[in-house]
Amino acid sequence: xxxxxxxxxxxxxxxxxxxxxxxxxxxxxxxxxxxxxxxxxxxxxxxxxxxxxxxxxxxxxxxxxxxxxxxxxxxxxxxxxxxxxxxxxxxxxxxxxxxxxxxxxxxxxxxxxxxxxxxx
Amino acid sequence: xxxxxxxxxxxxxxxxxxxxxxxxxxxxxxxxxxxxxxxxxxxxxxxxxxxxxxxxxxxxxxxxxxxxxxxxxxxxxxxxxxxxxxxxxxxxxxxxxxxxxxxxxxxxxxxxxxxxxxxxxxxxxxxxxxxxxxxxxxxxxxxxxxxxxxxxxxxxxxxxxxxxxxxxxxxx
Numbered sequence: 316x317x318x319x320x321x322x323x324x325x326x327x328x329x330x331x332x333x334x335x336x337x338x339x340x341x342x343x344x345x346x347x348x349x350x351x352x353x354x355x356x357x358x359x360x361x362x363x364x365x366x367x368x369x370x371x372x373x374x375x376x377x378x379x380x381x382x383x384x385x386x387x388x389x390x391x392x393x394x395x396x397x398x399x400x401x402x403x404x405x406x407x408x409x410x411x412x413x414x415x416x417x418x419x420x421x422x423x424x425x426x427x428x429x430x431x432x433x434x435x
Numbered sequence: 436x437x438x439x440x441x442x443x444x445x446x447x448x449x450x451x452x453x454x455x456x457x458x459x460x461x462x463x464x465x466x467x468x469x470x471x472x473x474x475x476x477x478x479x480x481x482x483x484x485x486x487x488x489x490x491x492x493x494x495x496x497x498x499x500x501x502x503x504x505x506x507x508x509x510x511x512x513x514x515x516x517x518x519x520x521x522x523x524x525x526x527x528x529x530x531x532x533x534x535x536x537x538x539x540x541x542x543x544x545x546x547x548x549x550x551x552x553x554x555x556x557x558x559x560x561x562x563x564x565x566x567x568x569x570x571x572x573x574x575x576x577x578x579x580x581x582x583x584x585x586x587x588x589x590x591x592x593x594x595x596x597x598x599x600x601x602x603x604x605x606x607x
Contacts, residue, residue, distance in 0.1 A: 352573055353573050353574055365537075365538055365564060365574060366564075366573060366574055368564070369538075369563065369564030369565060369567065369568050370568065372563050372564070372565060373565055373568055376565070394568065394569070394570075394571040395571055411455070415452075422445075422448070426441065429441070
């Protein structure tokens with residue numbers, strides 16, 4: 316029985332470690348996608364400024380509260396505008412931006428396909 | 436017919452892309468934060484600097500008065516520069532000055548106020564800088580003019596005589 320208990324404790328420690336690591340990964344992913352607004356060309360992840368450090372604390376807190384990545388982005392977008400996100404969101408201002416490469420790819424494919432069909 | 440249509444379409448697409456990018460070149464790409472936004476003032480709970488009581492901000496800003504919320508810190512040099520202006524504004528009966536003490540220690544903050552005077556009616560103590568982020572602040576100093584829980588105006592950096600004139604015309 317003791318061995319079982321021990322196993323259980325070890326398992327619990329390892330699994331909570333895993334959980335913590337997942338949160339760390341998510342945190343660094345989110346902070347890498349947030350622009351440090353008062354620095355030049357740095358993400359919040361890279362910066363050690365007061366502003367960036369506050370943002371990191373907030374990301375930590377929001378993750379602990381159980382907010383999703385998207386909800387956290389929405390929170391910051393609400394406060395600072397879309398500029399704070401490195402990855403532009405998919406909305407009516409950015410349809411063109413997101414769809415253009417796909418459009419070019421598809422039209423290129425269509426041209427190749429047409430030529431190929433013709434040759435055969 | 437079909438073979439002629441395709442190059443024409445390609446050229447048309449290229450022209451459209453060119454026009455869009457050309458227009459994009461003319462856009463001003465220097466980032467300037469928006470300062471004239473009318474936004475709901477965020478509500479937060481924070482400890483007060485002197486009394487250690489935890490107070491919700493909406494209890495304060497919901498009333499029918501003008502407020503100037505000033506984010507400051509004892510380690511911030513531009514805050515020292517704007518402090519006399521805030522002291523003058525504190526004497527104005529039409530507006531109430533409220534402070535958020537940003538990433539500071541209580542000891543230094545109180546020393547600062549003892550030395551330069553205290554224009555604030557209430558001071559929130561924001562040790563981790565979290566409440567300031569709720570307000571969309573970039574750093575210290577920063578000031579917000581609030582009326583009926585709405586942010587009327589935002590000043591990034593120290594306020595000067597020019598901003599005081601603007602505030603006075605707002606609260607007339």
